Amino acid sequence: MTSKSGAVISALITLVLFVGIPYLLPSYIPADLLAQVESSGFDLAGFTNQIMIIGAVTAGLTLAVGFVNPNSVLSLILRIAQAGLSLVFIVVFLGAGNIAGLGYTEFDVAMEGVTSSIAMDLRVFVYISIATILLKVVQVYLEWNEERIEAAPPGRIAP
Amino acid sequence: MKFSKIIGALIAVVQLASALGLVIGMHSMLGVFSTAMSGGEQGIEIQFTDPVIVPFNLAPRNGGFVDTVLEVRIAMIVDGVEVAYDTASVSIPAGSSVPVDLELSVPLEDAEEYFQEGTELQWETDISVTSLFDLISFSNHMVMEAGAE
Numbered sequence: 274m275t276s277k278s279g280a281v282i283s284a285l286i287t288l289v290l291f292v293g294i295p296y297l298l299p300s301y302i303p304a305d306l307l308a309q310v311e312s313s314g315f316d317l318a319g320f321t322n323q324i325m326i327i328g329a330v331t332a333g334l335t336l337a338v339g340f341v342n343p344n345s346v347l348s349l350i351l352r353i354a355q356a357g358l359s360l361v362f363i364v365v366f367l368g369a370g371n372i373a374g375l376g377y378t379e380f381d382v383a384m385e386g387v388t389s390s391i392a393m394d395l396r397v398f399v400y401i402s403i404a405t406i407l408l409k410v411v412q413v414y415l416e417w418n419e420e421r422i423e424a425a426p427p428g429r430i431a432p
Numbered sequence: 433m434k435f436s437k438i439i440g441a442l443i444a445v446v447q448l449a450s451a452l453g454l455v456i457g458m459h460s461m462l463g464v465f466s467t468a469m470s471g472g473e474q475g476i477e478i479q480f481t482d483p484v485i486v487p488f489n490l491a492p493r494n495g496g497f498v499d500t501v502l503e504v505r506i507a508m509i510v511d512g513v514e515v516a517y518d519t520a521s522v523s524i525p526a527g528s529s530v531p532v533d534l535e536l537s538v539p540l541e542d543a544e545e546y547f548q549e550g551t552e553l554q555w556e557t558d559i560s561v562t563s564l565f566d567l568i569s570f571s572n573h574m575v576m577e578a579g580a581e
Contacts, residue, residue: 386576386577387574387575387576387577388575389572389573389574389575390572390573390574391570391572392569392570392571392572393569393570393571394568394569394570395454395568397564397567398450398454398568401446401450402450405443405446405447405450408439408442408443409443411439412436412439412440412443415434415435415436415439416436419434419436
């Protein structure tokens with residue numbers, strides 16, 4: 274399988290998982306559960322929109338990486354952008370759509386004489402993700418450099 | 433072996449452990465929280481003795497794989513002033529249940545005043561569950577008007 278066809282397949286899978294499923298998901302949630310979710314102050318539509326935007330951009334980047342010269346600087350930039358976008362996805366996912374919370378989410382619910390403030394702290398996973406994405410950037414750079422050296426004509430050191 | 437491959441393997445291990453930790457931690461944490469909340473929905477049977485005792489019995493169960501710590505604070509608010517409260521903090525090992533019994537004690541004379549019509553009586557509860565070696569937490573601050581379900 275060539276890198277181009279691999280990129281097309283990966284981009285399609287990304288589109289199905291992160292655009293198709295979030296798009297269809299609200300229609301499969303029972304109406305009473307959907308009403309309960311909305312009354313909790315959770316912006317489900319906003320959350321799915323964010324996931325779909327990230328999914329579409331990731332699919333585009335995946336496609337672009339497969340079609341550019343793997344030894345070019347553009348390829349390196351695209352692969353680092355992919356890594357960065359995966360961090361954005363994790364932050365959005367763990368923060369239930371609130372990027373600024375960095376994994377800390379708060380909801381206020383008020384109904385029938387009861388007011389409730391719910392807070393969930395998952396920041397540790399965002400910190401771990403930041404560390405792994407930084408490592409990923411290093412890995413991407415090393416791989417790109419190794420590929421460049423291997424692609425250089427014998428006897429020549431890649432610039 | 434290339435250094436980039438070693439980093440790749442390290443990233444995969446960390447990401448896998450992180451995902452596993454998230455699932456296991458959330459399972460324990462939300463399980464304890466939901467069982468603690470269901471215990472509180474059984475209704476309050478006020479004991480009209482002197483002092484008047486308002487008991488709250490929770491039976492949180494940790495059906496997960498990691499220990500959790502549950503902190504509960506219950507308070508009685510009359511006309512915006514906190515008149516009684518009780519707190520408890522328990523560690524719930526994985527796979528076990530620990531009963532949490534709280535009670536608010538109010539002098540009979542004051543209670544008669546608080547429970548009469550025209551006073552604004554509220555119950556305030558703070559439930560906090562931490563799990564995965566205190567790395568993740570879930571908390572709920574709830575204010576309930578007397579008579580609300």
